[in-house]
Amino acid sequence: MWYITRFKIIFEKKVIVDLHSHTTASDGVLTPSALVKRAVENQINVLAITDHDTVKGLAEAKKTIEHENLPIKLICGVEISTNWKNNEIHIVGLNINIDHAQLLDLLLSQEQARIQRAQTISAKLAKLNIDNAYEQAKQFAKGDIVSRAHFARFLVVGGFVKDVKRAFKKYLGKSGYAYVPPNWCSIADAINAIHSAGGQAVLAHPTRYDLTATKLKLLISEFKSEGGDAIEVSQSRQMQDDLQRLAKLANEFGLLASQGSDFHDLVNYLDLGKTKPLPDSVIPIWHNWMLN
Structure with missing residues (x-):
């Protein structure tokens, strides 16, 4: 079968795959153009841009790849x-x-929810004497999305906290x-929206x-x-035990396996492509993709 043959050829070349990354279209620090260039520098062969609740960065990324003939x-x-059960879960x-209408309708609704939450x-x-926070957070948001990450950056630069971690602990976390x-x-x-748009x-x-382990199984x-x-x-920042545990869960529930750095900014241990290879025991999500 062509897919399988192609898959085997690709993996003999040790292709590097990163299927989770962010740009300035949401809460990343690199523009879509800069992100794809960095991915090439890091020798990544297959990159997914997965901004939070928006697809607005993808056109720029595509244009850069085409115009500069990036490999x-x-x-x-x-x-x-x-x-999900009072937990924020990301899909x-x-x-x-x-361009699919059902997906875009959902993303518009999500964007409106983000604006309301930010305000x-x-x-x-x-009320804590930190004025104009929304307007200040906007300065850190290069796209339309204003997230808690942008508030955190404002709080750090404004001298209210020492770092992003403390911003979440003191102000923005649960x-x-x-x-x-x-x-x-x-x-x-x-x-449903992802499937309607032909995706996985x-x-x-x-x-x-x-x-907990029980709740995680319930979620899956x-x-x-x-x-x-x-x-x-x-995933990035992952122990080998977690890698094997998630591989086992993928097989237990009959799910394919993906991998991604969840890249947001230029921190070495969170850089693009900095993930461990998938175990041989799982089926990669790209196993039947046409990657040529």
Whole structure:
């Protein structure tokens, strides 16, 4: 079969795949153009741009690759925020049609929820004598999305906290003074929109939700029952035990395996492509993609 033959040829060449990254279209620090160039510098062969609840950075990335004839395969993606049992769970969509109406309608709704949340965070910060936080956070947002990450950067630069971690702990995280619960779509809504746009739905960074082993299995089970296709098995900042545990869970629930750095900024241990290879025991999500 051509796909399988092609797959074997590709992997003899040790292709480097990164299927989770962010640009200034959401809360990353590199423009889409700069991101794809850095990916090439890092010898990445297949890159997915998966900005939070937006596909607005993909056109620029495509244009740069085409105009500069960069040796990289771009996968059109998105990372959709969802609500699940009072937890914010992220669903990555890969190989999506970025012009599909149902997907765009959902992303517009998500964008409106982000704006409302950001304005409420700003109001809470104002009560703490931190004025004009929304306008200040916008200065750190190069795209339309204003996220908690942008508020965190403002709080650091403004001298209110020493670093981003403290910004979340003191103000923006669940126990923070200015925390506002999100109003995202459901996992089912996200998966349906991704599938309607011809894509595959991936449960992003499953071990980062601070769930018990039992709850994590429940999440994966519900994700699978709603039609989910894969889970991220290989992630940045990951111990070997977690890699093997997620590989086992992927097989237990009959899911494909994905991998991605979740790149946002220029930090060495979070750089593009800095993930461990997938174990041989799993089926990669790209096993039947045409990667030429």
